[in-house]
Amino acid sequence: MTTPHPPKSGEGDLTQVSLSSLEHYAYCPRQAGLILLEQTWTDDAATIRGTLLHQRVDTPGNQARGTIRTLHALPVWNDQHGLTGVCDTVELHADSRVLPIEHKSGRYVPGGPGDLQAAAQAMCLEEMFSRPVPQAVVYSGTDRRRHTIPIDETLRSRVLQTAQQVRNLLDRGELPRPPADRRCKRCSLATDCMPKLLTGTGRYQDALTRLYCADDQDNA
Numbered sequence: 001m002t003t004p005h006p007p008k009s010g011e012g013d014l015t016q017v018s019l020s021s022l023e024h025y026a027y028c029p030r031q032a033g034l035i036l037l038e039q040t041w042t043d044d045a046a047t048i049r050g051t052l053l054h055q056r057v058d059t060p061g062n063q064a065r066g067t068i069r070t071l072h073a074l075p076v077w078n079d080q081h082g083l084t085g086v087c088d089t090v091e092l093h094a095d096s097r098v099l100p101i102e103h104k105s106g107r108y109v110p111g112g113p114g115d116l117q118a119a120a121q122a123m124c125l126e127e128m129f130s131r132p133v134p135q136a137v138v139y140s141g142t143d144r145r146r147h148t149i150p151i152d153e154t155l156r157s158r159v160l161q162t163a164q165q166v167r168n169l170l171d172r173g174e175l176p177r178p179p180a181d182r183r184c185k186r187c188s189l190a191t192d193c194m195p196k197l198l199t200g201t202g203r204y205q206d207a208l209t210r211l212y213c214a215d216d217q218d219n220a
């Protein structure tokens, strides 16, 4: 999913973190901050392509074909780890396998933010269906193929660590500094973010940085 989901309070003290915010934070902590703290969202060609790709899978429903039942736009959660969101597609196989499929319009990046989001979906489905979900899939619209991801311990740890970093961001309420690197070229929020202006050397930079950036990025 590419549409931002505002966080909401969960039961107990653990703030629920949306699956989409994990992806945003993994891509760029400042991007997550702009969306979660300032409700900033701007579409560009890539995000509109993503929206169009999601139109079919964002319509709730289910269909059966052969030994597979396919669910679309399934709300998911993991209360133990404070995660919540929506799965684009979930396949329920006759042999009891549950397989989440995250749809991306762009090319697949191995180990990238899409893997993190798909792993978090798998962790939600494990709690909901009370069974292991050892794999997830990222479908790339550019590649036109599925990329299967093993949900190993390293990926699970990254999900939990990133979720905590998002909570820290929400608690602190300050925008992280912009990394101002190659990621910005593919970021639809570049105009709102002003990465070059805030990291440049002009006469107003210090004042702007003090105004718009946290003292340190949160890497806890």
Ligand code: SF4
Pocket: 028, 029, 030, 031, 032, 034, 177, 178, 179, 180, 181, 183, 184, 185, 187, 188, 189, 190, 191, 193, 194, 195
């Ligand atoms: S423009 Fe760059 S620094 Fe700003 S949110 Fe996007 S990726 Fe992050």
